[in-house]
Structures are given as C-alpha cells and as structure tokens.
Amino acid sequence: MATILYARVSTSEQTLSHQQTQAEAAGFTFDHVLADHGVSGVAVKMKDRPEGRRLFDMLRPGDTLVVRWVDRLGRNYEDVTDTIREFMRRGVTIRTIINGMVFDGQAKDPMSAAVRDALVGFMAAMAQAQAEATKEAQKAGIAAAKAKGGEEGGVYRGRKPSFTADQVAAVRDLLGKGLGVAEVSRSTGLSRQTIYRIKDDPAGASKALEVWA
Incomplete structure (x- = not known):
C-alpha cells in the first residue's frame, strides 16, 4: 500500500x-x-x-x-x-x-x-465557484486597468513578462529538439510554469515582449 x-x-x-x-x-x-x-x-x-x-x-x-x-x-x-x-x-x-x-x-x-x-x-462545487469568482475578478481588474490606460493615453500591457526574447527562442529550440519541460527549465533558468506558457502560446509570449519593449 x-x-x-x-x-x-x-x-x-x-x-x-x-x-x-x-x-x-x-x-x-x-x-x-x-x-x-x-x-x-x-x-x-x-x-x-x-x-x-x-x-x-x-x-x-x-x-x-x-x-x-x-x-x-x-x-x-x-x-x-x-x-x-x-x-x-x-x-x-x-x-x-x-x-x-x-x-x-x-x-x-x-x-x-x-x-x-x-x-x-x-x-x-466550492472549488469551481472559487475559480469562477477569481476569473470574474481578474476580468474586472483588467477592464479597470484598460479604462485607466485609456484615460491616461496609455495602453494596457498586462503582466510584465518574466522572460526575454532570447529565452523564448531558447525554449522553443530546446522543445523542438525533444527536451522535456524540466530539462528546458534547468537549461534556461525559467520556471516550469513559464515554459508551459511559452510552449502553449508562443505567439502570446512574443506579443507580450513586443508590448513591453
């Protein structure tokens, strides 16, 4: 057992x-x-x-x-x-x-x-309700940030990326060579959560870097 x-x-x-x-x-x-x-x-x-x-x-x-x-x-x-x-x-x-x-x-x-x-x-049910409440709160926060950015003549940029363009390129290269997420994490110094985000949405990662450039 x-x-x-x-x-x-x-x-x-x-x-x-x-x-x-x-x-x-x-x-x-x-x-x-x-x-x-x-x-x-x-x-x-x-x-x-x-x-x-x-x-x-x-x-x-x-x-x-x-x-x-x-x-x-x-x-x-x-x-x-x-x-x-x-x-x-x-x-x-x-x-x-x-x-x-x-x-x-x-x-x-x-x-x-x-x-x-x-x-x-x-x-x-409580676990799902908490997830839904968190999602709605995030939506409200993003909407407020966008509205504030518009009032001030700025652009809502979301969370600042925890990676660089070079790291994104390295992640994509290593994943393309068949390395696992844990190995890529050790090689690049990025967290596994970050590796998964880049892996699942490489275009989004590149867009985030572009917005924050």
Missing part, C-alpha cells in the same frame, strides 16, 4: 515544494510525489493531464492519495466528483491536508454514504 501526494501547480505563486512541505508538516510521508505544472483545473480534466493519467495508472486498492485540498484535483465540479468516486470505487482513500478531510469507500449504510457524497459534491 502506497501513499501518494498529488499536486497541481497552476500559477507562478504556487509551488510543489510548498504543497509538499505543508503535507509533511501535517505528518504525511510519501512513496511517490506527482505534480502537474501550469495546468488549468477548470479546462483540463484529471485524466488529460500527464501526471493525472499516471496517477490513474498507479493507484491500487489500499493506497492513500494526499492532496492539499480538493481544488488540486481540479476546479470542474463534474470532473472532481467523478475522479473522487472513481478512486473510492478502487479502494483508494483520499485525504486533504487542509481541514483533514477523509474520503473512502468504507461507508456501508446508505445514510453515511449519502453524507459523504454530499460533502464531496459540496467541496467540488
């Missing part, structure tokens, strides 16, 4: 080390640590993420899956509830670091199972 930490690192403000340190401080030790970097929990289902697919392949009856909170599994209600229920059917126990929640398939009577499933659904 194995204990596995799964982390989803979707922004530059989050890190795998932070999530792992928090888990270890809560008393967990791990046989395996899996992490998907730069992946949206709303748009990309667990099974469609590289390490998410690996997690589905690895988990066996009796294993324990540890996550910081259910939003690390995703921020899509249907996907999160489907994922947790699938793991419970396999005999896997899911434990959260925050709030110390435990989800498993041990409930034998219908009432206990109903309470457990309702809690799963509530937490999954």
Whole structure:
C-alpha cells in the first residue's frame, strides 16, 4: 500500500515544494510525489493531464492519495466528483491536508454514504465557484486597468513578462529538439510554469515582449 501526494501547480505563486512541505508538516510521508505544472483545473480534466493519467495508472486498492485540498484535483465540479468516486470505487482513500478531510469507500449504510457524497459534491462545487469568482475578478481588474490606460493615453500591457526574447527562442529550440519541460527549465533558468506558457502560446509570449519593449 502506497501513499501518494498529488499536486497541481497552476500559477507562478504556487509551488510543489510548498504543497509538499505543508503535507509533511501535517505528518504525511510519501512513496511517490506527482505534480502537474501550469495546468488549468477548470479546462483540463484529471485524466488529460500527464501526471493525472499516471496517477490513474498507479493507484491500487489500499493506497492513500494526499492532496492539499480538493481544488488540486481540479476546479470542474463534474470532473472532481467523478475522479473522487472513481478512486473510492478502487479502494483508494483520499485525504486533504487542509481541514483533514477523509474520503473512502468504507461507508456501508446508505445514510453515511449519502453524507459523504454530499460533502464531496459540496467541496467540488466550492472549488469551481472559487475559480469562477477569481476569473470574474481578474476580468474586472483588467477592464479597470484598460479604462485607466485609456484615460491616461496609455495602453494596457498586462503582466510584465518574466522572460526575454532570447529565452523564448531558447525554449522553443530546446522543445523542438525533444527536451522535456524540466530539462528546458534547468537549461534556461525559467520556471516550469513559464515554459508551459511559452510552449502553449508562443505567439502570446512574443506579443507580450513586443508590448513591453
């Protein structure tokens, strides 16, 4: 029986080390640590993420899956509830670091199972609601910044790039040669989240540099 930490690192403000340190401080030790970097929990289902697919392949009856909170599994209600229920059917126990929640398939009577499933659904819905609220707040912030820029005769430029044109070229070259994201990150000094952003939207990366030039 194995204990596995799964982390989803979707922004530059989050890190795998932070999530792992928090888990270890809560008393967990791990046989395996899996992490998907730069992946949206709303748009990309667990099974469609590289390490998410690996997690589905690895988990066996009796294993324990540890996550910081259910939003690390995703921020899509249907996907999160489907994922947790699938793991419970396999005999896997899911434990959260925050709030110390435990989800498993041990409930034998219908009432206990109903309470457990309702809690799963509530937490999954909350994760999606938080994502939607954050997105709306970002839209409002961008709209306000654009309006202010217009009033002052400026142009809204978005977040300043954390990379240079030379680094973008190096990233594209190394990826084109078949190197993995982790290797490219080490070679260029850029975070893996940044590598994923350049990989997924090279035109956007070039446009950001052009705007901030």
